Amino acid sequence: xxxxxxxxxxxxxxxxxxxxxxxxxxxxxxxxxxxxxxxxxxxxxxxxxxxxxxxxxxxxxxxxxxxxxxxxxxxxxxxxxxxxxxxxxxxxxxxxxxxxxxxxxxxxxxxxxxxxxxxxxxxxxxxxxxxxxxxxxxxxxxxxxxxxxxxxxxxxxxxxxxxxxxxx
Numbered sequence: 001x002x003x004x005x006x007x008x009x010x011x012x013x014x015x016x017x018x019x020x021x022x023x024x025x026x027x028x029x030x031x032x033x034x035x036x037x038x039x040x041x042x043x044x045x046x047x048x049x050x051x052x053x054x055x056x057x058x059x060x061x062x063x064x065x066x067x068x069x070x071x072x073x074x075x076x077x078x079x080x081x082x083x084x085x086x087x088x089x090x091x092x093x094x095x096x097x098x099x100x101x102x103x104x105x106x107x108x109x110x111x112x113x114x115x116x117x118x119x120x121x122x123x124x125x126x127x128x129x130x131x132x133x134x135x136x137x138x139x140x141x142x143x144x145x146x147x148x149x150x151x152x153x154x155x156x157x158x159x160x161x162x163x164x165x166x167x168x
Contacts (some may be wrong), residue, residue, distance in 0.1 A: 003153045005133060006121040007146035012136045013114035014147045016076040017056050026075035027057030034070045034082040035063060038090060043068065045093040046086075052106050053089070056113070060086070077117040088116045111147035 020026065038046065047062055057074035070082040077085070092112040119125070125133070137143050137152070145151055162168040 001153050001155050003130075003134070004121065004146070004150070005119050005123070005125060005130075007150055007152045008133055008137050008143075010111075010114050010118040010146045010148075011143055011152060012133075012140050013076060013117050014111055015140050015142070017074065017110045017114060020057060020074065020076050021055045027059055027072035028075050029059075029072045030070060030082065035067050036070060036083050036086045037067050038086075040065050042090045042094065046090060049089070049093055049109065052102075052109055056110065058085070058113075074113075077113060080113075080117045085113065085116055088112050107147075114147060 043062060043066060046060065046068055050060060050062075053060065057072065057076065059070070059072035061069045061071060063069045068086060070086060073080065073082060073085070089109065089112065092109055119133075143152060156164075159168060
């Protein structure tokens with residue numbers, strides 16, 4: 001079996017974000033709130049999305065005509081840089097593809113945030129990190145594909161493996 005670590009972690013994070021919406025989402029206040037400069041058009045897009053992201057623990061405050069202050073980050077997205085998260089969020093909101101429903105729009109935003117926070121495909125993981133990822137994946141619903149629809153793992157038959165190593 002071959003596992004796509006980015007796709008697996010992305011699915012795990014998305015499901016955690018969705019679960020955190022159902023409860024009071026845990027957020028981590030930033031010691032130093034981060035100011036992110038944006039265009040007025042981007043601020044307008046972000047203002048519309050504030051209710052969508054508030055439920056996952058992302059605390060943003062519009063700061064004038066061209067900036068937003070990141071005050072707290074979702075606990076479900078550890079090790080994510082606030083500026084990059086806001087940038088990805090704005091990109092997702094301005095991609096021109098308007099989701100037909102509020103639920104679909106929220107799903108796209110959460111998927112984008114999960115993608116940003118997920119382990120990178122080329123990151124070297126220790127055996128304990130791989131084991132932890134696999135355990136988390138087993139407990140995750142809808143664990144066959146990443147949020148974009150790509151498979152998380154691929155299984156090979158013995159015959160296929162033997163062919164890869166030129167034994168058949």
